[in-house]
Amino acid sequence: MEQGQTSPFAFRPRLVFWETTRACLLACRHCRAEAEPTPRPGELTTEEGFALLEAIAGFGAPPPLVVFTGGDLLMRADIDRLLGRAHALGLTTAVSPAVTGKLTREQIARFAELRVHSLSVSLDGMEAVHDRIRGVAGTFRRSVGALREAMRLGLAVQVNTVVMRPTIPDLPDLAALLLDEGVPVWEVFFLVPTGRAAQDLLPTAWEIWDVLHFLLDVGRFGLTVRTVEGPFLRRVLRERLEEGRFGGPLWARLSGRFTAGRGAPKEEGYPRLRRGTLDGDGIVFVAYDGEIYPGGLLPLSLGNVRRDSLVEVYRSHPLLKAIRARAFDGPCGSCADRFTCGGSRARAYVLTGDPLGSDPSCLRAWAA
Numbered sequence: 019m020e021q022g023q024t025s026p027f028a029f030r031p032r033l034v035f036w037e038t039t040r041a042c043l044l045a046c047r048h049c050r051a052e053a054e055p056t057p058r059p060g061e062l063t064t065e066e067g068f069a070l071l072e073a074i075a076g077f078g079a080p081p082p083l084v085v086f087t088g089g090d091l092l093m094r095a096d097i098d099r100l101l102g103r104a105h106a107l108g109l110t111t112a113v114s115p116a117v118t119g120k121l122t123r124e125q126i127a128r129f130a131e132l133r134v135h136s137l138s139v140s141l142d143g144m145e146a147v148h149d150r151i152r153g154v155a156g157t158f159r160r161s162v163g164a165l166r167e168a169m170r171l172g173l174a175v176q177v178n179t180v181v182m183r184p185t186i187p188d189l190p191d192l193a194a195l196l197l198d199e200g201v202p203v204w205e206v207f208f209l210v211p212t213g214r215a216a217q218d219l220l221p222t223a224w225e226i227w228d229v230l231h232f233l234l235d236v237g238r239f240g241l242t243v244r245t246v247e248g249p250f251l252r253r254v255l256r257e258r259l260e261e262g263r264f265g266g267p268l269w270a271r272l273s274g275r276f277t278a279g280r281g282a283p284k285e286e287g288y289p290r291l292r293r294g295t296l297d298g299d300g301i302v303f304v305a306y307d308g309e310i311y312p313g314g315l316l317p318l319s320l321g322n323v324r325r326d327s328l329v330e331v332y333r334s335h336p337l338l339k340a341i342r343a344r345a346f347d348g349p350c351g352s353c354a355d356r357f358t359c360g361g362s363r364a365r366a367y368v369l370t371g372d373p374l375g376s377d378p379s380c381l382r383a384w385a386a
Contacts, residue, residue: 025299026293027299030082031077032295032301033302035087035302036070036084037089037314038097041088041094043093043120046151047150047151047152047153047215048219050315053089058306058307060308064096068103070304074328081108083109085114086112086113090118091114111135113129114138117157126164126168130172130173134173136176137174140177140178142185143192144188144192145159148161175203176205177204179207181208181221182209182215182220186225186268186272189276193276202241203242203244204244206246208246208362208379210362211369212364223381224381225268226381227254228265230250230251230265231258232265232272232276235277237285238285239283247315249360250361253358256358258288259288296341297315297316297363298312308323309322310331312363312364312373340374341374344360346376347375350377361377361380365379366378
């Protein structure tokens, strides 16, 4: 590793994702977990869940944020007990429930009572697009209602959106909706074709680059934008600031539609982007059956919490140490932006078979 490039996440991750179950009542077109209506055999029991939370607390202070996800975490009858134990251990928690009939006002209030810090809701497009992708009519309207209720109760909220070919045209209207609703954070996921996500949903490198330019524009209007499996946002920002590069026709259409009639942006410049996380560098994922992965979209097992120490796996596994050192092959390995970007390790693995390879969705790696 180059001098001065030690990962700030070498000792503890920023985020631990726990896939509490793969049961879910939705039928999302792109579901990573290939969720089904009933739980799969082998889920961690309540007591094993308590042990996992104790292991996460073992990373030391400040402990990682624990994101309870799924499937749908509300398909577990013990979810309130698990959240209560996390709070008792001093862990900060976030929940990412599916928006079904289980996400009632009473349940959102219960999250607040259990000191859940934040709640994320998925919106992949406007009503027609979102409901078609999620496979259940009415999901869009219920999702907007859940956001409003969570904000009314003082929960921090964010909206998660997957960038795939069917959702790109709706991004300007969705960004406008989030601003109008007062949603503070937009977490934008760039598709990794795994699980039920077919490769024909994956945008081209050119489309991804233009969407990133659009997101930079949105961030100037007061909405905090974060990207998942899209760390090239930092490279795009540097190129815009230092080289005067902007996007192509798709960017012009998206940004033109979003900014029309909106007036001047709140920010004179662009928000400062700190070093982000990558799968295995600031992030670790525990599956429903205890398997440990670098991230939820990188299905490469590192061990299992039933027999292995999560802390030791995260700190010492050779693959994670290589990711943190940016010991990559191909264009990602020689890129000047590898420590601020690094490409999607999940997409590199799914599309090339090598988690340390170059991300084919990076426009610069694609052109090399």
